[in-house]
Amino acid sequence: MTKSASIPDSQSDTRYDVVIVGGGPVGLALALAMRGSGGRGRCVLLLDASLGSANDARILALSYGSRLILEKLGVWASLERVTPIAAIHVSQRGRFGRTRLAAEEMRLPALGYVSDYSSLQTAMRDALITSNPSQAAGQNFKHLTGVSVTACRLEKDFTTVEYAAGASGQESHVTASLVVFADGGATSNASIATVRDYHQSAVVAQVTTERPHRNVAYERFAADGPIALLPFGLRMALVWTTTPAHAAELMELDEPRFVQALGAHFGDRLGSFTAATHRASYPLRLRHVSPTAAGRQVLIGNAAQTLHPVAGQGFNLGLRDAWALAQELNADPAADAGSDKLLNAYRRQRDSDRRGGIVFTDALVRLFSNESALLGLVRGAGLSALDCLPAAKRFLMRRMIFGSA
Ligand SMILES: Cc1cc2nc3c(=O)[nH]c(=O)nc-3n(C[C@H](O)[C@H](O)[C@H](O)COP(=O)(O)OP(=O)(O)OC[C@H]3O[C@@H](n4cnc5c(N)ncnc54)[C@H](O)[C@@H]3O)c2cc1C
Structure with a gap:
């Protein structure tokens, strides 16, 4: 049952096995995966601050491994405008060294x-309601949108x-x-967070190129930050990372000047850039x-780790x-969902993949976002x-495709 900004109406509504805070793609994926536990499922409440219509300019590169999970969640087939990436061309701006990663390899x-x-997000929300109506309408799952979690208190055993x-x-509570x-990461746990400001911003838009993309993605590293172009329908999705001041300038340019600046920065591998949709930064x-899991709380997705978008991880x-x-939660629906045993098992399972993702993206940004001639040579030699x-x-x-779990 999906409710909008409504409040539980009886005392029996107020005790849940699992409350999920946030209905972005990660919170929705958890709700969908738990629904997969069938009639024995746990009592789950999903609370999301945003309202029904998703409106976010981000374009996401989904790995082949994510496709396999989204298929199991019953979401993949209903995703519109999905464009395959056959190859990725990696290079550095103004220096030698390149590599090409291809699906056939x-x-x-x-x-x-x-x-x-x-x-x-829309496909996932729809899947929660429609793909299993008997369970969605049952007692086990409730979805409230337009509600913001304001506080969370650990009591003795809840x-x-x-x-x-x-x-x-x-x-309400x-x-x-x-x-x-x-x-x-909007509300949760500042005291256990480590933060590094990259002093970079990403400008995103969809752009039209003179030559067709042929399902090739481009990642080009520059001193101010990497620039990525991903095949998306007939257009390309642009993620241009640069200094915050330069990003602000790019946001102010009119469309002809913006595509001209992009061409000057990226080069003419795809011919000239002829149009760009609205931008977001x-x-x-x-x-x-x-820790990501302790004291009857778990943090997942961006709440646990917010990464630089380089390499789309x-x-x-x-x-x-x-x-x-x-x-972990579906393995034994009768077990205490917040027990230390369950949380420790989850943490052990995720630690290496998560650490790998953090170290990999952070190292890429730090290695490539600088002007050092010596490092430029080392990077070029590495790519070659x-x-x-x-x-x-x-x-x-x-x-990159399956993580290191
Ligand atoms: C420019 C850019 C490009 C990217 N490209 C890629 C890519 O190509 N591939 C990739 O894998 N990743 C990419 N990412 C990362 C990706 O967008 C995030 O990892 C992903 O969106 C995280 O999803 P999430 O559900 O954890 O968090 P979010 O998407 O941030 O969703 C959080 C949800 O929680 C809700 N919420 C917040 N506070 C509260 C509250 N107090 N109470 C209730 N609800 C609340 C919000 O309304 C929202 O719905 C990119 C990121 C950026 C910035």
């Missing part, structure tokens, strides 16, 4: 797929979650054996928490968090060497 139909945040309805501000924060930082990692947590080492390339691709 992995014997896969694609290295990944490009979709947009809003379509993904947690109290307080929340307020958006428009009316009406306050529920209790849960386990609270899962999938709020993108995101400040970039690394934020990760430790953030959602893919968060989806694996959600999937792994659901497997990678191009000649099929085993090393396959290792890297496997890591």
Whole structure:
């Protein structure tokens, strides 16, 4: 049952096994994966501050591994405008060294797929309601939108979650054996977070190129930050990372000047850039928490780790968090959802993949975002060497596609 900004109406509504805070793609994935536990499922409440219509300009590169999870969640088939990535061309601006990663080297139909945040969120919301109506309408699952969680208190053997309805501000609370924060890091646990400001912002838009993309994605590193172009329908999705001041300038340019600036920066590999849709800008930082699971609380997705978008790892990692947590919770629906045993098992399972994602993206940003001539040579040699080492390339691709779980 999906309710909008409504409040539980009876005392029996206020005790849950699991309360999920945040209905972004990661929180929704957890709800969907738990629904998969069938009639024995746990009592779950999903609280989301946003309202029904998703409106986020982010375009997401989904790894082939994420496709496999989204298929199991019953979401993949209903995703619109999904564009396969057959190959990724990696280079550095103004310096030698390049490498090409291709799906055929992995014997896969694609290295990944490009979709947009809003379509993904909508497809997941629809799947929660429609793909299993008997369970969605049953007692086990409730979805409230337009409500913000304001506080969370650990009691002896449960947690109290307080929340307020958006428009009316009406306050209420529920209790849960386990609270899962999938709020993108908006509210949760500043005291256990490590933060590094990259002093970079990402400008995103969809752009039209003179030459067709042929399902090739481009990642080009520059001193101010990497620029990525992903095949998306007939257009390309642009993620241009640069200094915050330059990003602000790019946001102000009219369309002809913006595509001209993009051409000057990226080069003419795809011919000239002929059009761009509206732009949006995101400040970039690394934020990760430790521990991710303790005291009847778990943090997943961006709430646990917010990464630089280089290499498109953030959602893919968060989806694996959600999937792994659901497997722990579904294994024995009668067991206490917030027990230390369950939380420790989850943490052990996710630690290495998560650490790998954080270290990999952070190292890429730090290694490539500088003007050092010496490092430029080392990077160029590294990219060229990678191009000649099929085993090393396959290792890297496997890591990017499936994580290191
Ligand atoms: C420019 C850019 C490009 C990116 N490209 C890629 C890519 O190509 N591939 C990839 O894998 N990742 C990419 N990412 C990362 C990806 O967008 C995130 O990892 C992903 O969106 C995280 O999902 P989430 O559900 O954890 O958090 P979010 O998407 O932030 O969702 C959080 C949800 O929680 C809700 N919420 C917040 N506070 C509260 C509250 N107090 N109470 C209730 N609800 C609340 C919000 O309304 C929202 O619905 C990119 C990121 C950026 C910035």
